[in-house]
Amino acid sequence: MKTHKILFLPHNQEITVPDGQTLIRAAMEAGVHINASCGGEGVCGKCRVIIEEGNVDEGITEKLNDDDLEKGYRLACKAIIRGDVTVRVPVESEVDASVLNMQRTARRTAQIVQPNFEDLKEQGLFIPPVEKIYLELPEPSVQDNLPDTSRLVSFLKLNHDEHRLVVSLPVIRQLPDIMRKDNFRVTATLVRPVQKGRKSHIIRIEPGDTTERNYAIAIDIGTTTIYGQLIDLKTGESLAEAADFNGQISYGEDVITRIVYAEKSGGLEKLHDVVVGTMNKIIKKIIRKARVERDEISSVTLAGNTTMTQLLLKVNPRYMRRSPYVPAATIYPPINAASLGLDVGEHAAALVYPQISSYVGGDIVAGVMGSGMYRNEELTLFMDIGTNAEIVIGNKDWLACAACSAGPAFEGGGIQFGMRAAKGAIEDFSINPLTLEPMNITIGNVRAKGICGSGLIIMVATMFEMGILDSQGKFNRDLDTSRIRQTDGIWEYVVVWQEDTQIDRDIVITEVDIENLIRAKGAIYSGCQTLLDEVGMDIDMVERIILAGGFGSYVDLEKSMTIGLLPEMDPDKITFIGNSSLMGARMSALSNHIRSDVTEVTRKMTNFELSETRSYMDHYVAALFLPHTDIAKFPKLKARLENRAQ
Amino acid sequence: MKTHKILFLPHNQEITVPDGQTLIRAAMEAGVHINASCGGEGVCGKCRVIIEEGNVDEGITEKLNDDDLEKGYRLACKAIIRGDVTVRVPVESEVDASVLNMQRTARRTAQIVQPNFEDLKEQGLFIPPVEKIYLELPEPSVQDNLPDTSRLVSFLKLNHDEHRLVVSLPVIRQLPDIMRKDNFRVTATLVRPVQKGRKSHIIRIEPGDTTERNYAIAIDIGTTTIYGQLIDLKTGESLAEAADFNGQISYGEDVITRIVYAEKSGGLEKLHDVVVGTMNKIIKKIIRKARVERDEISSVTLAGNTTMTQLLLKVNPRYMRRSPYVPAATIYPPINAASLGLDVGEHAAALVYPQISSYVGGDIVAGVMGSGMYRNEELTLFMDIGTNAEIVIGNKDWLACAACSAGPAFEGGGIQFGMRAAKGAIEDFSINPLTLEPMNITIGNVRAKGICGSGLIIMVATMFEMGILDSQGKFNRDLDTSRIRQTDGIWEYVVVWQEDTQIDRDIVITEVDIENLIRAKGAIYSGCQTLLDEVGMDIDMVERIILAGGFGSYVDLEKSMTIGLLPEMDPDKITFIGNSSLMGARMSALSNHIRSDVTEVTRKMTNFELSETRSYMDHYVAALFLPHTDIAKFPKLKARLENRAQ
Structure with missing residues (x-):
């Protein structure tokens, strides 16, 4: 990837950014504040910078006159980086300059670390649970007139070390004709047992050698989005991918409303049909993309949270x-995929990823597996942050997990101008500590519509660290700015003035919003603390953090520590595992060894119901501060705050 | 049972018979010849006897005048025995009296010996493969919120030593609601594995304790008739029984024509539907009779020959x-019974009795099991005589089996006046060695319509022993009787003159008929000889014979030895096992131990294809005589024949 060096003056901050990035994003990443209201759409005209060396593309709007252009002014939000550049941020006074050292830290998200599927082969673990075996059976004769099924089974015993086999009735029905189609040369499709020594099931028999064409579909059944992947079981490669919104969304946004719907008469069947409908759309798409026949799909591996799994399987939640x-x-035992309504051949096996409890699902187990935390010494904290945040703590010796009801704050819910991480959501933010003017960047560089979860964390963390908010999340009432004001008795900060928004209203962040965020992060932090408590450990003993779920890829690590969502640690020790659910489904499709491990890990993991665990409430109340009642738990932040106070 | 002593004079033969029998049957059993043409209907008036002491009921027709009655004459075929009687058979000359010592031997059929199901309990083997277990599960709490399925499985592990359990998706779907219906008190229905240490399957879950009501249906799928039995799995008792003709009969009388029909387009499906139809009629009937609910049937055990089994399972034969x-x-693995179309609850398991080969089916295996021959030292010969005769030879150390294509002679097929063993069939026969007049008894004591298989054997054996037939089955052309004659160049004996039949034609037995019978018995005898040959033994080493199949209950043992169908041996060593197929289905329903043994026995039994075994043809040709080329194999008969010749 082509990169360029950008030097910001007078801050003297240098940063390397990819070709094509906007100047304002580069500034944000470098921790350089530039006043910016409109989110990057170029309409407020506030983010004027001077190009001192090098060139940028664009960055010119009617907000700049000829004189400005002559002087090298550009709008940072529209200027595209195409080479090394030196940029000067105009500062209006010496006072401005003096606060340069109080800039925000560079934005830092977790690096994605996923298991390498190539490694499976090297480790000899690439043995799919559903395998095709080519067999040249001896032809029957008068001296050897074994029944067809016995001929198949005894040959597999003798030559393939398969000693426990079940042949189902549908396969027995096909055997006689298929065996005789190509002189007793057949390909058998076997589903291996989860546990060694148990029975393998023969689910299909084909004439001739078809082992070259053996495919699996891995599906992540997300509450919001369903992802599917078509996998070549011969090579391990993913040949096609597709995603679609879970059709169940019309019946409720989250798992609880879906459960409520499922309790109505006919509700469960409806939700089942709808999710199968979405899955079939995806299956159709990836089968076509990969040029694979429907009948060549041997397995469908499924992972999702417990509710999604039960709804798919038509099990009332x-x-x-x-x-x-x-x-x-x-x-769940292997299930015939077609019997679930999935649009694959009659023989295909559906393998369902195990779950732990009602609120710790297959996606979480998959993350634990993919991260390898169940094999490591290090005390690891695994978190999937969302409305329902799931946490797992442990190492190779023990694993404990819990679900925290964080509420929807991280997804923009319960926040006055909160929204999902979609176009127009403020996702990055900085504030001038003197003027209290904001620097807003939105998703899609358009005028703001609202604030998404990761943006909210950055805002609260930034304002807290600058003393604009106190540890209880209240605004400093003495600050001289029209942006901090009281509306209907509630204090708020105006992030974007009406004219720079898409919604024709001031976008604000209120003390109520902040309280909700504090509750959300408090629920998660105290959840971790409670789990550790139960095993006699403390949160500062955590050596590694794995983030999962969509939110984990966007969240600013340092800012999350500042508000007390994450325990303070070296950001290098925090990684993001991506779509752990899809990854889990794929792992299960590729390796029966991993499938066995999963079952073991599932059995081993202890689930805690936080709401019913005595110490949880105490931990929760203690966590309802920025960052926490006990600031000593956040020594770096404590040092920074003390430094600022001097 | 009330019995009476009958003394026949001048023979001085005494016999004990049950109350209510006719005099003519008593005479036949005692080996006393009385001329009788009309089969017992009382119309020929030939069977006149004199009651010398005691009394009989009836026996009076217009064939006797007042003078006859005065003298004590009665018709033996109509006289009913109600007390001890002395009867004189009028002999017309001294010559007649001199042949009294040449009378036929008493009729002797095999005694029925079936396994005693009560013994199962004593031996601790009464553990049905499908069992109900009542469980009082601990109620879930915050401290113990195991998933419902895990709660059930771990309780069974801990308290019932069930360490390998599979819970199918349909049961998982019901679990949550059913567990909560009666405070986590449930009854689980388990299907045990055939082999110890394999998995048990939970197929049903009910609220409360329903262990008192657990039933099985055992079905014998006969080619001609289907029998069903409803069994109480709590007590082992049979509560109801019903039978019906297999609806497939319209599509072919025997297995070969059924197979041919199944090969036609849609034929297999049709035959499947039709047999399921018959089975459902029977199921409905016995469920109603026994006052059992459809849902209380936990298992359906099925036994039949290989063709019947494949047609039921929709597996093309x-x-x-x-x-x-x-x-x-x-x-076959356990199959969901409802999926076969059987009219039982969704959960019921269909357990199919194993077969050995295409022509040695589950009925034969069942007989081997029921007779215990696989556990004994004695060299035992098991035979099911019919169009397709199946034979098993062996003991606890080895078992060999084969099917012989005997042809339909034993069922009256290929015999000019042959018929099935139905009303009007001559089933017993004797002949006066001097006058060559017959004594015929028909099923139902009506005028004859034809000759059934067992009657045919008696006729041929009797005539052979009296020298009317030679060892090649040809009539002695020198005898002075109008009953032996040539029609269209074929020699025959008139068994019943036209006027004494129901069919208004002379009923005859021809040399062609006799040739067919000899071929049939030769096929079976040489089959036994071939099997024994293959293991280096000879037929005179056989210590015990078990007969099965409908024919086995009627066949006269001594006469069968005389024609060379059975090897010569003490008739006490020959037993009849009854409907072995139904018995097998019942055994499977009651005892999983037996079910396991069956699978072992099936694996152990060596099947021979006679038509492809070299020595078979030689043995067959040698057996095409009465009783055999080598008369030394039948020493008792040889002695009798030599005695007669003197």
């Missing part, structure tokens, strides 16, 4: 939302 | 009628 929150099952 | 005669399978 009613008791999952009532104390003591019991799911119907967490481990 | 095409290759079974072509060399090398390969069935699709002989051992």
Whole structure:
């Protein structure tokens, strides 16, 4: 990837950025504040900078007159970096300059670390649970007139070390004709047992050698989005991918509303049909893309949270939302995929990723597997942050998990101008500590519509560290700015004035919003603390953090530590695992060894119901501060705050 | 049972018979010849006897005048025995009296010996493969919120020593609601594995304790008739029984014509539907009779020959009628009964009795099991005589089996006046060695319509022993009787004159009929000889014979030895096992131990294709005599014949 060096003056901050990035994003990453209201659309005209050396593309709008252009002024939000550049940010006074050292830290998200599927081969683990074996059976004769099924089974015993085989009735029905189509040369498709020594199931028999064409579909059944991947079981490669919104969204945004719907008469069947509909659309698409026949799909591996899994399997999730929150099952036997309504051949096996409990699902188990935390010494914290945040703590010796009801703040819910991470959401933010003017960057570089979860964290962290917010999340009432004001008795900060928005209203962040965010992060932090408590450990013993879920890829690590969402640690020790659910489904499709490990890990993991664990409430109350009642838990932040106070 | 002593004079033969029998049957059993043409209907008036002491009921027709009655004459065929009686058979000359010592031996059929199901309990083997277990599960709490399925499985592990369990998706779907219906008190229905240490399957879950009501249906799928039995799995008792003709009869009388029909387009599906139709009629009937609910049936055990089994399971039997005669399978996994179309609850398991080969089916295996021959030292010969005769030879150390194509002679097929063993069939026969007049008894004591298989054997054996037939089955052309004559160049004996029949034609037995019978018995005898040859033994080493199949209950043992159908041996060592197929289905329903043994026995039994075994043809040709080329194999008969010749 082509990169360029950008030097910001007078800050003297240098940063390397990829070709094609905007100047304003480069500034944000470098921790250089530039006043910017409109999110990057170029309409407020505030983000004027001077190009001192080098050149940028564009950055010219009617907000700049000829004189400005002559002097090298450009709008940072529209200027595209195509080479090394030296940029001067105009500062209006010496006072301005004096606060340069109080700039925000560079934005830092977690690096994605996913298991390398190539490694599976090297480790000899690339043995799919559903395998095709080519067999040249001896032809029957008068001296050897074994029944067809026995001929197949005994040959597999003798030559392939398969000692426990089940041949289902549908396969027995096909055997006689298929065996005789190509002189008793056949390809058998086997589903291996999860546990060694158990029975393998023969699910298909074809004439001749078809081992070259053996495929699996891996599906992540997300509450919002469903992802599918078509995998070549011969090479391990992913041949095609597709995603679509889960059709169940019309029946409820989150798992709880879906469960409620499923309890209505006919509701479960409806939700089942709808999700199968979405899955079939995806299956159709990836089968076509990969030029694979429907009948060449041998397995469909499925991963999702416990609710999504039960709805797909038409298992009523009613008791999952009532104390003591019991799911119907967490481990399912292999299921005939077509019997679920999936549009694949009659023989294909559906392998369902195991779950832990009602609110710790297959996606989380997959993350634990993919991160390898169950094999390492290091005490690792695994988190999937969302409305329902799931956490797993442990190492190779023990694993404990819990679900925290964080509320929807991280997804923009319960926040006055909160929104999902979509076009127009403020996702990055900085503030001038003297003027209290903001620097807003939106997703898509358009005028703002609202604030997304990761943007909210950055805002609160930034304002707290600058003393604009106190540790209780209240605005400093003495600051001299029209942006901090009281509306209907509630204090707020105006992030974007009406005229620079898409929604024709001031976009504000209120003390109520901040309280909701504090509750959300407090729920998660205290969840971790409670789990550790239960095993006699403390949160500062955590050596590694794995983030999962969409939110994990965007969240600013340092800012998350500042608000007390994450425990303070070296950001290098924090990684993001991507779509762990899809990854899990893919791992299961490729390696029966991993599939066995998964079942073991599932059995080994202890689930805690936080709401029913005595110490949880105490930990929660203590976490309802920025960053925490006990600032000593955040020594670096404490040092920075003390430094600022001097 | 009330019995009476009958003394026949001048023979001085005494016999004990049950109350209500006719005099003519008593005479036949005692080996006393009385001329009788009309089969017992009382119309020929030939069977006149004098009651010398005691009394009989009836026996009076217009064939007797007042004078006759005065003298004590009665018709033996109509006289009913109600007390001890002395009867004189009028002999017309001294010559007649001199042949009294040449009378036929008393009729002797095999005694029925079936396994005693009560013994199963004593031996601790009464553990049905499908069992109900009542469980009082701990209620979930916050401290113990295992998934419902895990709660069930771990309780069974801990308290019932069930360490390998599979819970199918349909059961998982029901679990949550059913568990909560009666405070986590449930009854689980388990299907145990055939082999110890394999997995048990939970197929049903009910609220509360329903262990008192657990039933099985055992079905014998006969080619002609289907029998069903409803069994109480709590007590082992049979509560109801019903039978019906197999609806497939309209599509072919025997297995070969059924296989041919199944090969036609849609034929297999049709035959499947039709047999399921018959089975459902029977199921409906016995469920109603026994006052059992459809849902209380936990298992349906099925036994039948290989063709019947494949047709029921919708497995095309095409290759079974072509060399090398390969069935699709002989051992089937448990199958969902409803999926076969059987009218029982969704959960009921269908357990199919294993077969050995295309022509040695589950009925034969069942007989081997029920007779215990696989556990005994004695060299035992098991035979099911019919169009396709199946034979098993062996003991606890080895078992060999074969099917012989005997042809339909034993069922009256290929015999000019042959018929099935139905009303009007001559089933017993004797002949006056001087006058060559017959004594015929028909089924139902009505005028004759024809001759059934067992009657045919008696006729041929009797006439051979009296020298009316020679060892090649040809009539002695020198005898002075109008009953032996030539019609269209074929020699025959008139068994019943036209006027005494129901069919208004002379009923005859021809040399062609006798040739067919000799071929049939030769096929079976040489089959036994061939099997024994293959293991280096001879037929005179056989210590015990078990007969099965409908024919086995009627066949006269001594007469069968005389024609060379059975090897010569003490009739006490020959037993009849009854409907072995139904018995097998019942055994499977009651005892999983037996079910396991069956699978072992099936694996152990060596099947021979006689038509492809070199020595078979030689043995067959040698057996095409009465009783055999080598008369030394039948020493008792040889002695009798020599005695007669003197």
